[in-house]
Structure formats: C-alpha cells, structure tokens
Amino acid sequence: MxxxxxxxxxxxxxxxxxxxxxxxxxxxxxxxxxxxxxxxxxxxxxxxxxxxxxxxxxxxxxxxxxxxxxTIEHNGAEVGMLTTKGFRDILHIGRHKRPHNFSLHFEVPWQNRPLVKRRNRIAISERILPPTGEIETPLNEDEIRSACALFRKRGITSVCIGFMFSFLNDAHEKRARDIVLEEIPDAYVSVSSDVANVIREYERFSTVAMNAFVGPRSAxxxxxxxxxxxxxxxxxxxxxxxxxxxxxxxxxxxxxxxxxLMSGPAGGVLGALSEARLAGTDNILTVDIGGTSADISTIAGGEMRIKNPRDTLVSGHAVMAPMIDLETIGAGGGSIAYLDEAGGFNVGPRSAGSEPGPACYNRGGTEPTVTDAQVVLGRMDADKFLGGDLPLDPELSHKAIKEKIADPMGVSVTEAALGIIKIVNNNMALTIRSNSVARGYDPREFSLMPFGGAGPFHGVALAELVSARDVLVPIAPGITAAMGLLGTDLQYEHTRSVITNLFQADQSAIGRVNAAVADLQAAGKADLENDAIPEAQQNFDVIAEVRYHGQGFELRVPMPKEGLALENVPDVIRAFHKQHKADYGYSFDDSLVELYNVRVIASANVRHLELAPLSLGSQDDTKAAFMYQRETVFDDGSVHMTPRLDRGKLGAGIRVEGPAIIIQHNSTTLLPPGYAAEVQDFGSLRLSKS
The missing domain is CATH 3.30.420.40 (ATPase, nucleotide binding domain)
Known part of the structure; x- marks a missing residue:
C-alpha cells in the first residue's frame, strides 16, 4: 500500500x-x-x-x-443572501467589538470588506420563535422567487440562507434552498442550519456567508x-x-x-506533534515558516488545542468552525522588505510567493525578501537550494537589497540583510508570545520546533527571543506539514444548540439533550458509512460546550460516555469548573452552569505514518557528512568560516558543534556558534547551548 x-x-x-x-x-x-x-x-x-x-x-x-x-485576497464569489425580514443588517452590525481597542485608525473587516453586499441581502417574510421553534410567520415563497429573479439578473449564482432561530427549526431554510435550486439550478447554495446549526445569529450568518463566499472556487x-x-x-x-x-x-x-479554511496550517501542527512524541517531548512551540507566512501554535502536554469559538476569525470575519488553535502572520522566506513613506523599515506581510519569487530566483522579482537576506549573509548556498534543483543568483539578491534598503538607509548590504532577519524574527516572536505567554504558558518549559522550508534558519534566534528551553528540528522540516497529513484520522463534526440549565435540569431536559446527541451521532454515522467505514471502526466522541449563566462563550468538556443522566450532571459541572480554572486561572464554583451546545465528533482511525529509527552513528559521521565550508554571517554580525554538513549522513546520537550549516533537500538548519546539535533516535535534531 x-x-x-x-x-x-x-x-x-x-x-x-x-x-x-x-x-x-x-x-x-x-x-x-x-x-x-x-x-x-x-x-x-x-x-x-x-x-x-x-x-x-x-x-x-x-x-x-x-x-x-x-479570504486573504477577498476575491470570492458574488454572494446573494436570503434572511429574515428585519435582520438584513446583522452582517453589517456584527458584535460592535473594536478590532483594536485603543486605535483611532482601524478598519472593520465585516463592514469594509463585506462577504455579502447590502444590495444582495434580501429580507424574506418568515419568523420562527424561541424556545420551541414554533412558526409565527409562514415562509413567503413568492418573495424567495422574486429574490432569485433579482439574483439571476445580477449574475449571482452563490446564495446563502440564514433565518432567525433556524437552529430550533430548519424547515424554512430547507424549503428556501429547494426553491432557490428550482429557480437557479446551477446555484451554489449554503444553508446556515447545515453549516453552523447553533445559536448566535451574527456568527451563524457570517459562517454561512463565508461558506458561500469561498464555496464555488473551493469546490x-x-x-x-x-x-x-x-x-x-x-x-x-x-x-x-x-x-x-x-x-x-x-x-x-x-x-x-x-x-x-485552515487546512494547510493544520497539517503542520499534526506533523510537529507526531515528531515531538517520537523525541519524547510533550511541550512544543510550533513555528511553520514557509515562503509566504508563518503559522504558530502551542502544544502543551502532548495535546493540540482547539480554538475557542470567540477566537475563530478568518480575515476578520467570524467563522464558527472548529479549528486548531494557531496564529498566522505574513512572515516567510518570500516576505518583502521595504521602506515605507515615512522611512520605516518593514518586512512583510507582502510576499513575492513563488512567481516571481525572491530576487535570487531570477524569475523577474526585483524586491528584496528574507530569502535574499539569507543568501547575502552566506547562509543559503546558491548551488544547493532544493538540492541544486533551483539554482539561485546571489548577485540579484545583493542588487535588490542594496538598491531598495541599504543605499536609501546609508548602511552596508550586510547590515541591511541582518536588519531584515532581525525584523522578521521579532515579528514572529511577538506572535509566539501571544500564543503562549498570553495564554498562561511559560516558554521556558517548551521546546521550539521550527519547520517549513525556512523554519530551521530562524529556530535558534526565535528560541532566544522567547526564552524557549531548546530547539527541536524535525527530520524533514520542509515536508513536516505534508507528513502530518499522513498522521491524522478521518473525522466529521456535527453540532446543535440545546440550552439547558444543568443545576435545574430534570429528566425531560436531559432527554432533550440525549435526543440531540442521538441525532448528531446518526448524522456522523451516515458520513462514515458514505466513506465505507465498517461499523467496528467507527468512533464517536461527544463534547459538551458549557458556560456560566450569562457568560459570553463556552468551554469544551467531555460528555459522559453513557449519556447525560441526573446522577452524572454534577460530574459535567465539576469538569467545567476545572477547565475554566485551567484556561483562566479561576472558577466560580457556586455559579449556575449552562449546557449550551452538544458536539459529536465522528471519526475512524487510519494507519499513521511510521518513521523508522536511525542507525546508531559514530563521530566519523561528521567527517563523512562534511561537504565544504564557506564564510557565513550570523545574527550577532560575526563572520565565521562555516562547514556545510549533509544531514542524511548523520546517525543517531551524533553531536555537532556550531558554527555549522546542516543541509538537506527540503530545508537548511542554521547552527550558530555556541550551540550544538544532537541527532535524536528518529532523526530529529535537538539544538541547545553547548
């Protein structure tokens, strides 16, 4: 296989x-x-x-x-929306939360870059009432057909439908979908009760609008x-x-x-977690640095975190979809260095990408990038990039940095290149702290794991900036995200809002919760059976999303495997208090606790990628791995004649003293003076002060 x-x-x-x-x-x-x-x-x-x-x-x-x-380029479909009369502007109003609390100059993404233009949001006469989902105003089907005629006239073929309280009764949304498909047979139709069947109208509407916005091109x-x-x-x-x-x-x-929406970055976190386990490390700060961006996550105790729903924003828009807790910034090998109108020195978020790419790619790019800085500093050898498959032109890197940065600032090309590296490292370090220190984690207890094609160039510098314990470089840094794709399981999630006061829950309320769980399990089972997964291999995890009464957002705790019952409700409440204290440092043990949503995760285990342990090496490996040596400039400005080593020839247990540059086809590891690298049993490199 x-x-x-x-x-x-x-x-x-x-x-x-x-x-x-x-x-x-x-x-x-x-x-x-x-x-x-x-x-x-x-x-x-x-x-x-x-x-x-x-x-x-x-x-x-x-x-x-x-x-x-x-979402980043905001070039999705022109979307039409059907919503309840009187609630046309929910997508514009949002939550009235300032993106930057203390700034007088900011934009509001959901207003400045709406997923659905106001003229394309059509209000429909219909109304469903809480808490039972009874129909107060029947659905006006003629209004839907008139809206579809308008959409056809405007060339709109992507339509989202979001009605008030549809999570209690989705009959109107489903009927509206059928009518839209009758009127516009080739339409891409998104329905909120299918995409995010939970309470909170703004987040639900924003999620279904995003689905329609990215849907046609993604599909x-x-x-x-x-x-x-x-x-x-x-x-x-x-x-x-x-x-x-x-x-x-x-x-x-x-x-x-x-x-x-976060498909690519998720693979990196999974690959990093797998390699950390092989290296016997439970706490890692993952930094996936590619050509365009850096994706940063914190894994504590060997478990990745799922974002709280309040934090699931994509390009400033609320999206109620489960996501691994990570942060993305525009910092990568292709990030462009430039001087702004005020003379400020910036790196990113604009990227040269792969076309035309950094100046040294010789594909027409003329702006200096992080990769060009690495070339100028002698860290990236022009004839060894991607194993020599993509020769680089160092003269073009030198020219770009000289003309765009060094000469205007009155500094040398080397100083300008070091400045580029320093700025991009500090940008990433700020994000690492926000994802770790700001969440209550002490980086001194974590190993920093840099990967992506550019990651190991920056590993030691980032570890020093955030005070990480050491650096752990995966066996194939440039391919770690792809490796993570072979280290995960088939998985579907279904959610429903079933608001229940756990302190006063009677048998009837508990019955409603268990009935909702049964419906969600049936939906997950259907998904797995569509994938031809045998029943014996089907797994179902039930999650309770719980909050204090009146609190804005929920935390996840496991639901008892035997289902909710009067006798185990206190167990759920205690689990929530414990989770709240772990996340926020305190809990209110006497406060009323509400079950807000139930979530069923239907999964099937698949075989994960298995790495074979390396053969035990000998110190002669360093001689065999030696390729050549060249002058290299390090972050402190010192210049050293630095050996290049072939990583593939280093066996387990080998220790390499810096300075050194360890080369492999998919990435390059920078080992500064004063640091040593030790090859782990399964091929990862642990870098620490010697």
Missing part, C-alpha cells in the same frame, strides 16, 4: 510518500494559477523517486490553502484536482485535511469549505 501526503503552500508544494520501499520526501514549486497542476506533477515525480508505479497509490491526503487565500478546485488525479492515471482516494486536524472527503469539503 502506498500513501501520499501533499501540502500546497504559497511558494512550494510538499510531498511525502510512504510505501513498501520506505518513506520519501519531495518538493516542487506551487502553480498558483491552478494548484492542481503542481500537485499532480509532484505526485508523478515522487513516484519516480521511490521507484513505484502511480497505480500503487491508494490514498492521497491533501492540505490546501485555496479557501484561505480567497471547483477540489473537483478539478480529483479529475486531474484520475486523468493522470492515479487510482487513489483523495482526502482533504480540515481545520480541526481531521480528514474528510472531496464532496464533504466542497459542500462545506469553511471546514478547510
């Missing part, structure tokens, strides 16, 4: 292949106009490297940034990729990683693309 993980980034597409011949890694440039081209080409190439036929591939797990990029990409894989003679099942770390089918993600 052969399996492939494919992670598409803004600059490169990373692949990992596991087969009977071993585990193989590969990297190809991303084809931004149509990412599927690069994916299929990469699959063919890695099969040749591994010496297997493409017909041997059974599963392809894919991490994509298509939906993410649509086209996924189905186009599926078709190209088939046309390429690859008889594999295609799966897509979701923002919560689980994998799903093409059909499931095409219907609900809000579930893959």
């Amino acid at each position: 052969a399996r492939i993980g494919v992670d598409v980034g803004g600059t490169n597409t990373d692949l990992v292949l596991e087969c009977n011949n071993g585990t193989f890694f590969h990297k190809v440039p991303s084809t931004l106009k149509d990412q599927s081209i690069g994916v299929v080409e990469g699959i063919h190439q890695i099969c040749e490297i591994a010496g297997i036929g493409k017909e041997a591939i059974e599963v392809i797990n894919h991490g994509t940034t298509v939906a993410t990029n649509i 086209w990409y996924l189905r186009n990729l599926e078709q190209k894989v088939k046309e390429g003679g690859i008889p594999a099942k295609l799966r897509v990683i979701q923002s919560n770390g689980g994998i799903s089918t093409i059909d499931g993600c095409a219907r609900k693309p809000v579930s893959i």
